[in-house]
Amino acid sequence: MNCRDIDEVLEPYIRGELATDQTRAVAEHLTGCERCQAAYEDTRTLVTMLLDAGEALQPAASMVPLASAPPPDRTPIRVSRGWIAVAATLAALTVASATLLTVPALAKQVPLLPVTREIAALEADTAELSAQVAELEVRLAEVDGEQVTLVETEPVLDAADNTLAQEHAIAFVRAMYGGDEDVLQALATPALAEHIAEQPTDYLREGGVVFAQITNVAEHEGSYWVFIRMSDTVEFTDSQFQLNIALERDGSGEGFLVSAVEMDA
Amino acid sequence: MDDMMLVQSAQKGNERAFAALVRRNERRMYATAYAILGSSWDASDACQDAFLEAWTKIGALRDPSSFAQWMARIVVNKCHSARRKTKRLVVVDEVPEREAHEVIGPETSLVLIEAVRRLDSDHRAVVALRYFADLKVDEIAEVLRIPAGTVKSRINRAMARLKELLATADMEVSSR
Ligand SMILES: [Zn+2]
Numbered sequence A: 001m002n003c004r005d006i007d008e009v010l011e012p013y014i015r016g017e018l019a020t021d022q023t024r025a026v027a028e029h030l031t032g033c034e035r036c037q038a039a040y041e042d043t044r045t046l047v048t049m050l051l052d053a054g055e056a057l058q059p060a061a062s063m064v065p066l067a068s069a070p071p072p073d074r075t076p077i078r079v080s081r082g083w084i085a086v087a088a089t090l091a092a093l094t095v096a097s098a099t100l101l102t103v104p105a106l107a108k109q110v111p112l113l114p115v116t117r118e119i120a121a122l123e124a125d126t127a128e129l130s131a132q133v134a135e136l137e138v139r140l141a142e143v144d145g146e147q148v149t150l151v152e153t154e155p156v157l158d159a160a161d162n163t164l165a166q167e168h169a170i171a172f173v174r175a176m177y178g179g180d181e182d183v184l185q186a187l188a189t190p191a192l193a194e195h196i197a198e199q200p201t202d203y204l205r206e207g208g209v210v211f212a213q214i215t216n217v218a219e220h221e222g223s224y225w226v227f228i229r230m231s232d233t234v235e236f237t238d239s240q241f242q243l244n245i246a247l248e249r250d251g252s253g254e255g256f257l258v259s260a261v262e263m264d265a
Numbered sequence B: 001m002d003d004m005m006l007v008q009s010a011q012k013g014n015e016r017a018f019a020a021l022v023r024r025n026e027r028r029m030y031a032t033a034y035a036i037l038g039s040s041w042d043a044s045d046a047c048q049d050a051f052l053e054a055w056t057k058i059g060a061l062r063d064p065s066s067f068a069q070w071m072a073r074i075v076v077n078k079c080h081s082a083r084r085k086t087k088r089l090v091v092v093d094e095v096p097e098r099e100a101h102e103v104i105g106p107e108t109s110l111v112l113i114e115a116v117r118r119l120d121s122d123h124r125a126v127v128a129l130r131y132f133a134d135l136k137v138d139e140i141a142e143v144l145r146i147p148a149g150t151v152k153s154r155i156n157r158a159m160a161r162l163k164e165l166l167a168t169a170d171m172e173v174s175s176r
Helices: A003-014 A020-032 A034-053 A081-097 A114-124 A126-135 A158-177 A181-187 A191-199 B002-011 B014-039 B042-062 B064-087 B105-118 B123-134 B137-144 B146-169
Strands: A056-058 A140-141 A146-151 A208-214 A218-220 A223-232 A241-249 A256-264 B101-103
Touching: A003 A020, A003 B146, A020 A034, A034 B101, A034 B105, A034 B123, A056 B014, A056 B042, A081 A158, A081 B002, A158 A181, A158 A208, A158 A223, A158 A241, A158 A256, A181 A191, A191 A256, A208 B002, B002 B014, B002 B042, B014 B042, B014 B064, B014 B105, B014 B123, B042 B064, B064 B123, B064 B137, B105 B123, B105 B146, B123 B137, B123 B146, B137 B146
Parallel strands: A146 A208
Antiparallel strands: A056 B101, A140 A146, A208 A223, A218 A223, A223 A241, A241 A256
């Protein structure tokens, strides 16, 4: 493949729509060609921004056409302004730098996928990134043994509870990927546990999980929300998605239970 | 967690499942219509019509995994008829008004949407379906009834044009 061929297929390469041999050929060319690497970075950034833009507008009118439809169980989450500002800045930074940190060994085992290359490039940029990250009040934190980028929000819980809520959310996500239905039910409110028992496949996911960043806890109508940007090693090797985990205080008032899980692409 | 299961459930008449399906897809479909039509209110109407039609016809969707493509096709058709209607209207001075949406994404997304709206209409439709509706090349080809090769070349040209637009400093974001 020459550079002109690469220009033609960069976009479908980034979208993961090339055949295996073609993907390999592009990846090989990219490792040896600075010009095309730069083009790849440009296009990759644009691709990410465009995909994000598709989710940026929430229509004001209800799009649910049913007269008898139940009220939406997912009202737009309004969190404190501080959170939105940080999240917006962070989203901009994420776009600019493709992904933020946290690259467990897991992702590195997948050869020749675009994401693997990006990770290599990212590791080189870590120093610069950390400076930006510090500026944005985003700090690295160790949550449940995992290095993740933590986004500061206006505190709605004290520090200990905050950590506890996040650990609970992460344990829940781990169980989703670990195929552990019993653990899922144990970490959930009775209502959600019942739903998990009815529809386990809604909650069980394939592959390994790569945490990218996590927000502190936000509050919305009496629930606490943890927003986790992540990817996985099966379905989302090349793009991130977000799990929104809603938590409620458990009966003892000391711990938390997951009351809802939403997934945003 | 999966559109496909919601589709199957909606096909059995489960309104709740269909409502969930709408809420998972409404932002992408709305952005697609907005990019194609250029007016947020027209886009909102087109999407409402489209989801209503989708509910009445969902039983006829043979491949539940192709919901997004099927939905995008309905949205594109609604956009076409909306455009035919508005063409007959005399455009009076545009009064600044509220948009039919709330911005929930970062500023960069607004810049991108604005840039997409500045593409010519063929490129706009392809980019909207590719990125806002998140479809594959073959799916776009079917929705627009054009060859896949044409979709590919339009995507590449549109991407190049978008890079140019984003590089020019005078891109103002309409934050209405
Ligand atoms: Zn090259």
